[in-house]
Amino acid sequence: MLGTTFRLHNKRLHQSFLIVILLIAFLLAACSSESATPTPPDSPPETQVENTPTAELSGPDPVAREGILRVAMQPLAILDPAFISSDSEVLIANHVYDYLVDIDPQSNVIPRLATAWDVSDDGLTYIFTLAEGATWHDGDPLKAEDVVWTFERLRDPDVGSGAADVFTEIADIQATGDSEVTFTLGETNPFFLNDLSDNRALIIKQGTEDPTDFNGTGPFIVSSYSPEDRIILTANEAYFDEGKPKLAGVEVIFFNDETASVDALRGGQIDLVMRMSTSLFESLQDEPGIVTLDIPTNGFDLVRFRADQPPGDDPRVIQALKLATDREEAFQLVQQGYGSVGNDSPISPLNANYFAADIKPPARDVEAARALLAEAGYEDGLDIVLNVPDTGGRPDLAAVLKAQWSEAGINANIEVMPESVYYSEAPGNWLDATLGITGWGHRPHPQVYLDLMLVCDAQWNESRFCDEEFDALVSKAGSTMDETERIEAYHQIQEILISQGPIIIPYHFSQVAAINDAFQGFELKAFAGRTDFRDIYLSE
Amino acid sequence: MPATVPSDPPLVDQPAAGRSWRGLRNLRLLYRRPSSAIGTTIVLIFLGLALFGPLIAPYGENEQIAADARQAPSTTHLFGTDRLGRDVFSRVILGTRDILALAGLGTLLAVICGTIFGLLSGYLGGLFDEGVMRFFDGLLAIPALLFALLLIGTVGSSRNSVLIVIVIVYTPIVARVVRSVVLPVKSLGYVEAARTQGESTSYILFREILPSVSPALTVEAALRFSYAIFLVASLGFLGVGAQPPTPDWGLMVSEARHNVSQTPWAMYFPAAAIAILVISVNLMADGLKRVIQGSND
Numbered sequence: 001m002l003g004t005t006f007r008l009h010n011k012r013l014h015q016s017f018l019i020v021i022l023l024i025a026f027l028l029a030a031c032s033s034e035s036a037t038p039t040p041p042d043s044p045p046e047t048q049v050e051n052t053p054t055a056e057l058s059g060p061d062p063v064a065r066e067g068i069l070r071v072a073m074q075p076l077a078i079l080d081p082a083f084i085s086s087d088s089e090v091l092i093a094n095h096v097y098d099y100l101v102d103i104d105p106q107s108n109v110i111p112r113l114a115t116a117w118d119v120s121d122d123g124l125t126y127i128f129t130l131a132e133g134a135t136w137h138d139g140d141p142l143k144a145e146d147v148v149w150t151f152e153r154l155r156d157p158d159v160g161s162g163a164a165d166v167f168t169e170i171a172d173i174q175a176t177g178d179s180e181v182t183f184t185l186g187e188t189n190p191f192f193l194n195d196l197s198d199n200r201a202l203i204i205k206q207g208t209e210d211p212t213d214f215n216g217t218g219p220f221i222v223s224s225y226s227p228e229d230r231i232i233l234t235a236n237e238a239y240f241d242e243g244k245p246k247l248a249g250v251e252v253i254f255f256n257d258e259t260a261s262v263d264a265l266r267g268g269q270i271d272l273v274m275r276m277s278t279s280l281f282e283s284l285q286d287e288p289g290i291v292t293l294d295i296p297t298n299g300f301d302l303v304r305f306r307a308d309q310p311p312g313d314d315p316r317v318i319q320a321l322k323l324a325t326d327r328e329e330a331f332q333l334v335q336q337g338y339g340s341v342g343n344d345s346p347i348s349p350l351n352a353n354y355f356a357a358d359i360k361p362p363a364r365d366v367e368a369a370r371a372l373l374a375e376a377g378y379e380d381g382l383d384i385v386l387n388v389p390d391t392g393g394r395p396d397l398a399a400v401l402k403a404q405w406s407e408a409g410i411n412a413n414i415e416v417m418p419e420s421v422y423y424s425e426a427p428g429n430w431l432d433a434t435l436g437i438t439g440w441g442h443r444p445h446p447q448v449y450l451d452l453m454l455v456c457d458a459q460w461n462e463s464r465f466c467d468e469e470f471d472a473l474v475s476k477a478g479s480t481m482d483e484t485e486r487i488e489a490y491h492q493i494q495e496i497l498i499s500q501g502p503i504i505i506p507y508h509f510s511q512v513a514a515i516n517d518a519f520q521g522f523e524l525k526a527f528a529g530r531t532d533f534r535d536i537y538l539s540e
Numbered sequence: 541m542p543a544t545v546p547s548d549p550p551l552v553d554q555p556a557a558g559r560s561w562r563g564l565r566n567l568r569l570l571y572r573r574p575s576s577a578i579g580t581t582i583v584l585i586f587l588g589l590a591l592f593g594p595l596i597a598p599y600g601e602n603e604q605i606a607a608d609a610r611q612a613p614s615t616t617h618l619f620g621t622d623r624l625g626r627d628v629f630s631r632v633i634l635g636t637r638d639i640l641a642l643a644g645l646g647t648l649l650a651v652i653c654g655t656i657f658g659l660l661s662g663y664l665g666g667l668f669d670e671g672v673m674r675f676f677d678g679l680l681a682i683p684a685l686l687f688a689l690l691l692i693g694t695v696g697s698s699r700n701s702v703l704i705v706i707v708i709v710y711t712p713i714v715a716r717v718v719r720s721v722v723l724p725v726k727s728l729g730y731v732e733a734a735r736t737q738g739e740s741t742s743y744i745l746f747r748e749i750l751p752s753v754s755p756a757l758t759v760e761a762a763l764r765f766s767y768a769i770f771l772v773a774s775l776g777f778l779g780v781g782a783q784p785p786t787p788d789w790g791l792m793v794s795e796a797r798h799n800v801s802q803t804p805w806a807m808y809f810p811a812a813a814i815a816i817l818v819i820s821v822n823l824m825a826d827g828l829k830r831v832i833q834g835s836n837d
Contacts, residue, residue: 259798279623283801329606333624390779395795399624399785403604414783 065248067538071272072261075254079212081202082161090529097202097216109193123188130179134240144175149206163200219245246537271516274528278336281512294512297442297526298348303504308464316376323369324408331507334393342505345497346449356494369408381409387433389422394437442526450474463502569831576827582820590637599627601634601787622806635787643768646706651761654714659745662722676712684709697780717760721753755832762825773814
């Protein structure tokens with residue numbers, strides 16, 4: 001009897017001990033998970049800007065700022081403005097710092113830190129007048145020397161910024177007054193003002209030792225940064241552009257997965273998403289409380305074929321590939337109508353004055369393609385490897401092209417690889433692959449694409465295209481101040497690319513965004529990172 | 541001779557040479573129980589699809605009809621179409637051959653390797669046994685998917701990589717099962733007799749011991765086959781198996797996942813195919829186990 005009771009008592013003790021352990025474990029798990037999940041604040045953060053003399057607000061009524069805009073973006077890799085490139089890096093820098101001049105959604109150059117400018121008749125001297133009352137977040141006022149220092153740093157080969165390639169024609173930069181900067185060019189550049197608004201050309205303070213310390217003149221101040229989690233920005237009360245920003249703050253929350261960020265938008269934890277597949281975008285169309293926007297861009301997916309080695313060194317093979325492609329079908333299937341059909345040239349329909357609407361690639365002709373391949377020695381068909389990064393519409397584009405090309409006897413073997421590998425030095429990378437699909441993001445004007453990817457010695461000439469006449473035309477288009485000459489040059493450039501360029505550009509894609517309809521004043525830009533939050537406000 | 545106590549209980553209590561094959565010939569016994577009947581029927585249907593797929597499928601595996609893109613299931617497209625206008629029904633059917641062939645071949649190789657190691661390890665014992673088993677224990681400690689990703693990161697993703705992964709992941713399990721059946725057998729009378737007669741080790745292993753191991757091995761092979769199907773589908777989902785646009789079921793699920801709001805059927809049907817096939821093979825393996833146990837009552 002006693003033995004049984006003791007055993008039962010033991011068992012109960014055992015059970016209660018187990019329950020206690022489980023409870024403790026559960027509590028621990030609950031406590032740690034609380035700090036892991038992002039809890040969006042529903043009221044403006046406690047931290048306010050200190051009451052320093054420079055924070056005095058001119059004007060009788062201080063701006064009533066309200067609302068925190070929560071944006072989903074990819075995590076940041078680089079913080080130094082001279083080296084940033086991704087959407088999220090540029091977006092944050094665009095609000096912590098300022099550019100000298102900005103680009104509006106219609107690709108016009110507009111004032112920012114420079115309120116006015118003067119261009120000499122010969123196009124070689126640019127004089128900029130800086131805004132009054134601009135101050136750094138640490139309190140010091142903006143000086144002309146800061147602008148000079150910024151651009152000298154960008155051009156300094158020891159610093160090593162890629163922006164140095166953009167500013168090669170600058171001969172001299174001088175601070176010619178307290179609020180005046182003069183640029184002297186060695187040769188004319190019709191796109192100089194555009195170039196001054198390069199994503200990396202954010203003005204930083206002279207003598208900055210740590211360019212990652214977020215000390216800018218911009219509309220928002222960084223109040224906290226947690227690398228894998230989020231960055232919290234609060235309104236700069238002393239911002240030189242009166243009345244802006246209208247928001248109390250911006251919170252950029254880092255997401256790796258598009259689907260997750262769209263789910264967060266639907267669930268109300270996020271207010272704005274600017275990167276998602278067309279399918280996710282379509283699924284948000286009728287969502288209550290959410291406004292969807294899309295804007296066509298100059299960006300495109302580039303199907304590029306090495307013209308310096310077999311089989312691409314035979315122009316007939318290139319022709320066959322181009323003839324076997326149905327660009328309209330690819331555009332409909334991959335982009336679902338968002339954007340525009342491409343013409344095998346980087347000059348998109350968005351550039352209304354430069355785009356040659358009168359010339360198009362020849363209509364799809366599978367039989368002609370087969371005949372050309374037979375002529376080139378591939379009567380039994382052509383086997384080729386197609387290297388593709390795993391992002392965007394590119395894997396789908398590869399599948400569509402494979403099906404289209406197979407009808408002409410071209411057998412493409414698709415190899416999908418992680419994007420980071422495609423843009424690395426690994427075999428089959430974007431500069432090395434015989435046939436590949438590379439994504440080229442939006443640039444404000446097409447000259448950049450021609451200089452970067454199609455002239456003989458271009459840094460990123462994936463297809464190794466080299467034509468002297470073409471190079472001469474590109475050079476003329478990029479330096480002449482005569483707009484008619486430029487239009488004519490671009491027209492001839494497009495003729496050459498459409499007829500013999502070893503590239504296929506089936507479409508130009510759109511930039512999409514979805515935002516909580518409580519926020520007004522949002523204007524989407526073709527390069528999402530340059531979207532401006534200064535005009536956004538919370539409506540009633 | 542004291543019988544060695546096996547570390548894992550064998551599936552059969554008293555294996556007797558020769559008798560074990562009878563159970564396998566009575567496959568119709570599989571239809572005695574409803575669960576194994578259903579499982580076996582479904583597996584046979586999938587085998588039929590694998591063999592005659594191209595004749596049954598209404599559309600090609602890469603046939604893109606842009607005008608039909610993203611359509612819900614209908615009379616013209618039984619499982620609907622995906623985002624690129626390809627018929628999901630045809631792709632599921634045509635994908636059967638690849639997944640069965642890959643999983644089947646991988647399982648066969650794993651069974652062969654595992655059997656060899658298990659026989660040798662169980663029979664020879666000693667340091668060889670210890671060494672091999674501890675090494676296999678180490679391999680078993682690594683999660684299969686993690687191991688697969690590591691391996692494919694080095695050799696690249698292809699069908700051969702998937703085969704290698706299946707072999708490396710399942711050989712240790714098969715070896716353990718075989719070894720556990722060999723241990724009680726190796727000290728039995730007829731084995732002793734063969735040894736005394738001077739038969740070679742390979743003769744003893746393959747002519748005397750292997751027949752006793754076969755029932756357990758068959759069941760284990762069937763079970764491994766169901767897991768292998770799931771592993772192939774998982775690797776396809778992660779993008780490290782077949783390359784697009786191959787109609788690999790796992791790859792189809794992965795691609796459709798990003799478009800689930802527009803084309804949910806493109807995800808659900810391949811996923812259902814994977815689930816049904818895995819469960820059916822499992823039910824069949826379970827039925828096999830009962831058949832073999834039954835034949836030795």
